[in-house]
Amino acid sequence: MEKAKKILVGLVLSIIFTVFSYADEFSYIISTEWLEKNLNNSDLVIIDIRKADVYKAKHIPNSINVLYSAWAIEKSGRKNELPEEDDLQDLITSAGINDKSLIVIVGNSDNITELVNMTRVAWTLYYAGLNKVAVLDGGFTKWEKEGRPTTTEIKKVKPGNFKIKLNRNIYADKDYVKSAIGKSTIVDTRMPDFFFGVSKLDFIDRAGHISGAVNLPSAWIFTKDGTYKSIQELEAIAQGVVGTDKNKEIITYCDTGRLSSGWWFVLTKILGYKNVKMYDGSTEDWAKDTTMPMSKYTWK
Amino acid sequence: MPYGLKNVFAERLSAKEKKIFEEKVFEKSCRSCHASCGDCHVKSPVVGGVNLGLIKGHKFIKRDESKTCALCHGGRVYPEYTGEYNGISDVHYQKGMMCMDCHSIKEIHGDGTPQLARKLLEYKNTCTKCHKPGSEKTDKAKEAHRIHDEGKVSCFACHVGGEYRNCYNCHVGEGSTSKPGFILGRNPRAKNQLTTLRIVPTVRDTFKKVGIKMENFDKLPNYWDSAVHNIKKRTDRTRNCDTCHTEKKNFLKKEDLIPNGSRANEELIFEFKK
Known part of the structure; x- marks a missing residue:
């Protein structure tokens, strides 16, 4: 019972x-x-x-x-x-x-x-x-x-009154990421081939991942029909890689700062991790600078 | 200077060459782009022999720019507008506007009066038809537009968002090559105006294969004023006067002119008054 x-x-x-x-x-x-x-x-x-x-x-x-x-x-x-x-x-x-x-x-x-x-x-x-x-x-x-209502009518928009107040706590740049190596959990959200360094996009200068990063692909967030997986599944997947400490700093990245927003969103807004940043420049920025450490052919 | 691709280009040709051009180039190439009613409202236009077929079965479609306009204007204008060419989409596209939100039916269909060129149409679209001078929201913008009035600087010169496609070295039957570029210089049609220029890929021996030497090649430049469709409200030029007035970034310079180009190209180099 x-x-x-x-x-x-x-x-x-x-x-x-x-x-x-x-x-x-x-x-x-x-x-x-x-x-x-x-x-x-x-x-x-x-x-x-x-x-x-x-x-x-x-x-x-x-x-x-x-x-x-x-x-x-x-x-x-x-x-x-x-x-x-x-x-x-x-x-x-x-x-x-x-x-x-x-x-x-x-x-x-x-x-x-x-x-x-x-x-x-x-x-x-x-x-x-x-x-x-x-x-x-x-x-x-x-x-x-699902056959829900659609229209071709264009909505007229009245300008809004929100004034932006930049939330820099969710943003990381190259220098910040460099200083976080060994302290924060750096999460590579690309597919394992890219993390391991056997694949690379043409515009990325070097293959592999930021030294010390862990791999948690954003593609794993979604089901085959393009919806989000259940909270239990997402939590289990995330905890297996980034751990259960929700106050520890996490920095997500990918190739250009698009894929990495997937886990940033899930960790922050769904799973309640409190200190998650995204490295906007990502590998496109990191790999260009040959002084920035990268690792390949290793899962570490 | 005359208007219209054919009329302008004819300036490069002798009387004998004009006849060859009409027969071997204009009819077989240039005119093949001109669409009929069905090319925009029933099926997609045939471009370069590629026929995408009916737009939506046998239905008459009022407008579907991505399947009609985009095909003929898919080399430069459309992919620049959507950002597919160089990652910089036009601010109007970003806000959901398509071709016919700016280019009216009258502009496209005409009013039954034959025109020598689209640039001569009275009802041709211009930026200032929507963005009225004096209606700017800030004093800074008002002042900037007052100083750089359209007679001196085109809207494009300041508001084009970034590099656009420039085609080089065209030869009959062999095509040309292209790469992104950004060129500011004098408008060949109104030399007092600074504007965005685009390279026209016609070179001295473009029509050699059909027996046209272009005896008056140097009468026309290789760079032409271009209404580049990747407009931004703010650019490096609107943000900082130094971009143009000190760095002279993207200005056409003598050393950058295409090799073996027209002698008329040098007239388009813009020098600031000292």
Whole structure:
């Protein structure tokens, strides 16, 4: 009887997870059901980050379109970088974001890049000082598959009043990462081939990983249908690599600072890790500087 | 200076060469780009022999820029606009705007009056039709626009977001090569204006294979004013006067001119008044 009770509680918790994290009351991973019920909530700002033409063809009612590449720009020869502060302010204002806005990021979920595009935009908004930014579980792909309402009507946006207050606690640069080697848990969120150094993207100067990093691929966050795995599974995966100390500093990175936003988001917003930063420049920046230590052909 | 690709280009040719050009180049190449109604509203236009077929079955489609405009303008304008070319998407695209949000039906269809060139259209789109001078939100922007009025500096010169495609060394049947670049210089159509220039890949022996030597090659430059579609509100030029006035970053210089190019190229080099 006791065992059945435990199983039941576990099951209920797992269902609740898709709507609520236990970090606080706000839902960081929004279900399609919840979003449909709350489409007319005046505090809700639904930001569709897909390309303009696909947005125009069909989108969630009341959503607005601000392309992914507006939030993660190419700067100083590096991909997926933060916009300049004044540009970021403009984006946030023109998206109609206010102090009390609840923001939901919507992208497609057909592949890992599309999935982490949503968390990367969320990270940028948290960096801007917002604190209620969620992603749509399964994205527009799931929304459409479930036959939920769509429109071609473009919502008129009234400029928002939120003034950005940069949250530098979630950002790390090259020098910071260098100083954290041996002290913090540095997490490489790329696939094992890249971590081990047998594969590398063309624009990355050196193969392998930041010396001392551990490997926790962001692709492992999601199920095959592009939704988030259960909280228990995510917690088990994360704890096996980064441990259970939720106060220890963790720095996530990948090739360009996109994949790494996946685990940054899950660790911080879902699993309650309190001190997680993302190295925005990531391997693209690190590997260019030959004085920065990298290891390959080893799991250490 | 005349307008229109054909009319401008004809300046390089002798009377005899113009006839050869009409027959062997214009009809077979240039005109093949010109679309019919169905090319934009029923099927995607055929480009370089590639036919993507119907847009949405046999339905008449009002607009679907990514399957129509993007195909003919897919070498430079469209991928620059979306950021697929060089990672810098246009601010209008970032906010969900597509081609026809700026380029009106009238601009595209015309009004039935034959025109020599699209640049001569009265209802051609311009930045200032939406962004009215004097309506800037800050005094800094107002002042910057007052000093750099459009007669002296085009909107593009300051607001183009970064490098764009420049094509080099075109030869009939062999194509050309391209690489990203950013060039500021005098507008060949209005020499007092500083603007973004794009290299036109026509070189001295481009049409050699069809028997055209281009006897008046040096009449026209190899760089032309270009409405580059990767606009940003703020750029390194709008943020810092020194980018242009001290560093002269991206300005066309004599040593950077394409080798064996037109003698008219030197006229496009912009020098600041001392």
